[in-house]
Amino acid sequence: EDDPHNPGTIADNVGDNVGDVAGMGADLFESYVGSIIAAASLAVTQAQKEGDTLQGKSTQAIALAFLLPAVGIVASTIGFFAVNTSAQGKGWDVHLGTLMWALEKGMYLAAALFTAGAYVCVVQICGLGTNIFACVIIGLAAGMAIGKVTEYFTSFDFGPVMSIKDRGMTGPATVVIQGLGVGMISCVPPTLVLSVAIVSTSALGGAYGVAISAVGMLSTLGITLATDAYGPVADNAGGLAELSHLGKEVRDITDSLDALGNTTAATGKGFAIGSACLVGLALFGAFVTRLEDAAGGDLHVDLLDPITFAGLLVGAMLPYWFSAMTMKSVGMAANAMVLEIKRQFDANPNLLIPNHPDRPDYDTCIKISTDASLQEMIAPGALVMLSPVLCGVCFGTRCVTGLLAGAIASSVQMAISSSNTGGAWDNAKKYISKGAMDAVIGEEEPETVDNTGKVQTKKSQIFKAAVTGDTVGDPLKDTSGPALNIMMKLMAIISVVFAPLFLAIKDGDGLLGFVVHDKDVAAAHDAVVAATRRLAQVPVASPAGGGELVAMAFGLVVGVGGVLAVQRATAPPRAKAAKPALVCRAAKVEGTPVEPRLLAHTASLA
Numbered sequence: 001e002d003d004p005h006n007p008g009t010i011a012d013n014v015g016d017n018v019g020d021v022a023g024m025g026a027d028l029f030e031s032y033v034g035s036i037i038a039a040a041s042l043a044v045t046q047a048q049k050e051g052d053t054l055q056g057k058s059t060q061a062i063a064l065a066f067l068l069p070a071v072g073i074v075a076s077t078i079g080f081f082a083v084n085t086s087a088q089g090k091g092w093d094v095h096l097g098t099l100m101w102a103l104e105k106g107m108y109l110a111a112a113l114f115t116a117g118a119y120v121c122v123v124q125i126c127g128l129g130t131n132i133f134a135c136v137i138i139g140l141a142a143g144m145a146i147g148k149v150t151e152y153f154t155s156f157d158f159g160p161v162m163s164i165k166d167r168g169m170t171g172p173a174t175v176v177i178q179g180l181g182v183g184m185i186s187c188v189p190p191t192l193v194l195s196v197a198i199v200s201t202s203a204l205g206g207a208y209g210v211a212i213s214a215v216g217m218l219s220t221l222g223i224t225l226a227t228d229a230y231g232p233v234a235d236n237a238g239g240l241a242e243l244s245h246l247g248k249e250v251r252d253i254t255d256s257l258d259a260l261g262n263t264t265a266a267t268g269k270g271f272a273i274g275s276a277c278l279v280g281l282a283l284f285g286a287f288v289t290r291l292e293d294a295a296g297g298d299l300h301v302d303l304l305d306p307i308t309f310a311g312l313l314v315g316a317m318l319p320y321w322f323s324a325m326t327m328k329s330v331g332m333a334a335n336a337m338v339l340e341i342k343r344q345f346d347a348n349p350n351l352l353i354p355n356h357p358d359r360p361d362y363d364t365c366i367k368i369s370t371d372a373s374l375q376e377m378i379a380p381g382a383l384v385m386l387s388p389v390l391c392g393v394c395f396g397t398r399c400v401t402g403l404l405a406g407a408i409a410s411s412v413q414m415a416i417s418s419s420n421t422g423g424a425w426d427n428a429k430k431y432i433s434k435g436a437m438d439a440v441i442g443e444e445e446p447e448t449v450d451n452t453g454k455v456q457t458k459k460s461q462i463f464k465a466a467v468t469g470d471t472v473g474d475p476l477k478d479t480s481g482p483a484l485n486i487m488m489k490l491m492a493i494i495s496v497v498f499a500p501l502f503l504a505i506k507d508g509d510g511l512l513g514f515v516v517h518d519k520d521v522a523a524a525h526d527a528v529v530a531a532t533r534r535l536a537q538v539p540v541a542s543p544a545g546g547g548e549l550v551a552m553a554f555g556l557v558v559g560v561g562g563v564l565a566v567q568r569a570t571a572p573p574r575a576k577a578a579k580p581a582l583v584c585r586a587a588k589v590e591g592t593p594v595e596p597r598l599l600a601h602t603a604s605l606a
Helices: 009-046 058-080 096-125 130-154 159-170 172-185 188-217 221-243 248-295 306-347 362-375 378-395 397-433 438-444 461-504 522-536 546-570 596-605
Strands: none
Touching: 009 058, 009 188, 009 221, 009 248, 009 362, 009 461, 058 096, 058 130, 058 188, 058 221, 096 130, 096 221, 096 248, 130 159, 130 172, 130 188, 130 248, 130 397, 159 172, 159 397, 159 461, 172 397, 172 461, 188 248, 188 397, 221 248, 248 397, 248 461, 306 362, 306 378, 306 397, 306 461, 378 397, 378 461, 397 461, 438 461
16 A cells, blocks of 8 residues: 555545545535534524524624634644653554543643633623523534544444454455444434534524534634544655655554544544534524525424425435445546556556565556546536525425425435444454454464464455455545535535525525416315324415426426436447456456546546
8 A cells, every 4th residue: 555666655645635634624614614604694683583592682693603713723722732642652552542532632621721711702702691602512512522422433442343343254245234334323423412412502592502502613623623634644654654664663653643543534524524514504594594584584494395395305315416426436536546557567567576666657646536536526516506506496495495404414424424434444454454363364364374473464355355345435434424514514505695596586486386376285285284283283384286296396207317318328339348357458358348438538647
């Protein structure tokens, strides 16, 4: 992986920085700004309500949204000086909890200082009362709790990663199955934490309470983001040490640091997901508030309304569609890079000789990944940006409310599962690679033991099974998972911006309102839900026409299916390979084993 003869090693190091430093920084910065915007927007509306906690205090509530980040910056800077450790760099034989505490000391100090500063800002400067202060602290505590839960599911100090490591004895299939199970079960604690935080802050401060809790969670972002960036920095330090052929004592230190890197990266991702959920919900609240202003009263989202429920289903589906597009893009780019690396090995066999002075062309692999990342983001980006716009224009604001609710709920689960699954697989592989199962490997696979009695771990089937899991997990934890954070927030903020447009089309009913008439189906709707509504004492709402909606949906499906069928029928046939790409040359099989566009792209780069 870090051998200087590997053409992809520099691209790997660059990718770590781009993903876990620049990408995660941009994600959290967006959450940071989004939480401030949502809090300031909700403060104006909520301060106008009779009997509300913020009544007549809109200026103070807006000011608080900007004061808290300022206090957090100072607290994070001071907390930085508390980060230190007395642990020795003895390689991978290190207790992760000891190293994690070295970082957590700074985070806890920053949180304590922020708590004191927040009390002064909320109660004494802005005069908003202890309810709002409690909302801020709940958000801060929720972020720290999500970080600890993520550490449990991704650190090899605990059972979940150990269980994946043990499944390596029975092959890659069981490693993948166990990793997926760990990722799915890891959704439970963060979801409960977020649920408690949302309910409690809403009870204490309404929609503004939820938004200001997101500001509180992100207040110590300075040191939290530094902790997340620690992972790729330590990983690249180890790679550079190996590329430079430095001594074992240097590698022992970098390995000790790198052992914690995946856990801190996963912790940062969990924190980003939690903050994205709160920010997305706050922006969703801002969208509903804009609709209330236009309607001149309180707006209740009716999930039994077929338009709203249809939007909910579509919104819950979008993260899967979005993740599929990003995963396929990663697979295509990885395929092109593998072909390029293989081409370089074939062109220069000296690269396969240890310690040979020849070096590969690193730049071409970097160009492949860079070009793919820019080109392949167009379609997912368009999906996220156009979905709420098309939904609002065609089907109205009720459909958009369902769309946002479904997208936020579904994205949180997928993002947590993807990030924790990938992190657990990665740490399981690294734990095995450093000798954690050498005794078992030596007994089960005696052919891996050399003449000196040392087990060649990386030649074992157990390690290869763990590598399979790690390879599957990388696009989950580094691409699809983090990208869903952007999806939650971007859809919500676009809905807020385009809310006046949605309201201008048939009073918020969209283009569908020109076709569907409520009176045609009002009686049927009343008959279905009247009993439930009476029990809940909720006014009955008349939905859009069901028959016309079904007809429109059926026509849309048929139309899209027809377009796809025509494209398929007119597309040139693809050449089929007799064998996979990597064995085609060895078997001397003629034909085109991969997609023509991949071969053309690789050839042009060469």
